[in-house]
Amino acid sequence: MTFSQLSTIGRSASIQWRVIHALLMREILTRYGRHNIGFLWLFVEPMVFTTGVTILWTLTKALHGSTLPIVAFALTGYSAVLLWRNMPARCIGAIEPNLSLMYHRNVRVIDIFLARLILEGGGATISFVTLSLFYIYIGWLEPPQDILPIVAGWLLIAWFGSTLAIFLGALSEKNELVEKIWHPMSYLAFPLSGAGFMVDALPPEAQKYVLLVPMVNGVELVREGYFGSQVHAHYDLPYMIGCCIALSLLALAQVAVANREITPE
């Protein structure tokens, strides 16, 4: 690669970052406005959700098939759900309200998605980390045994969530069915996503099938980090990564189609 090619790539990267930054600020303003706590809603909202679920599960003594503390169980499970479920929800139909901004040639479909994904992923992550620290501080939670698997599992779920989001978001431009179907699909996928159970607690025949759901592998990894030797986590990382790569390619292909077909208003 010659120097001029490198500098071209550098220039493109700086333009793209500028555009994504501008879109980020625009999203924050239209979503949260300048009223009451404004931008803080980004992570306060998921925190309220997760805390609510944690309390509910604690009160009902949710059957999760192990002796693990329910707080830690709910926190890891529900935070992960917010991560993979909210990203597609925010990206489906994301292009339409931004069509007029695409009058500026450097604003492209992928930038709109990336800006929303950074916000959504950031919000879920801040919520997860803050709640963990807070629960540890007030004594609801033991500190995690190993941070690294938590980070790895979290990133894998985020990767899965964002590529799914970009794929569905680009597809939803052509077909409004995507929006209609995603809602029930995500709702039905929730109990299968590993948020409410440990794979180890399932019958062996079921384990094999439930691990085919990509999110489950990520959630298991996060829990291995949290509970360490207390649990026997099951996951298939090559499978999960393979799913993410395949989905990434599909997503980029669909974005290329959207780029070609879009008419700024």
Added chain:
Amino acid sequence: MIHLDHIHKVYPTRAGDRVVLNDISFSLDRGEKLGILGRNGAGKSTLVRLVSGAERPTSGEVTRNMSVSWPLAFGGAFQNALTGLDNVRFISRIYKQKTESNIDFVYEFTELGAYLREPVRTYSSGMRARLAFAISMIIEFDCYLIDEITAVGDAKFYEKCETELFGKRRDRAMLIISHDLEYVRKHCERFAVLHEGDLAFYPDFNQAHQAHLHNLHIGEN
């Protein structure tokens, strides 16, 4: 220079594919001012969006060797839920401009005052035009794409546009679409008529005008 090479644009409609631009090629040099006439729905705005790069042609290629503005049109360019100022900030960020000095200029040029802190969706088309025009005057382009924008303002705005665009920036290239034929005649030196996907060039305004009038009245006796 901007060069369009065998541009085709097809839009899918319920009644099948509709060819809006059919094999269009032309060049626009630095400093050159091209006026395009055509009836409503002829594809003039589509052509401008393709030149700007906001939209892709179905086939063919657009080459831009100078900086080109976004289409200065009625709609577009702004996010309606944001205030005028937030839109100025957005566009300043995208084009790597100093936000604060831009805001001062926009206040002064648009004379929109407190409205700049209200959402753009509450603006009239004249107010939008002023905002769009002011922002595009901060960012210096080699070529301006003008899609009717100057036609909606009041007399004072019109004067300001004349000074900024045809006074201070008379050395720039422009592609102008307008139904105000006098405006096109006054400011352009090349003329073309877009009709049924074809872009025909005419050596002088009168011939272009004749062809345009003819197209307007096709189907009548």
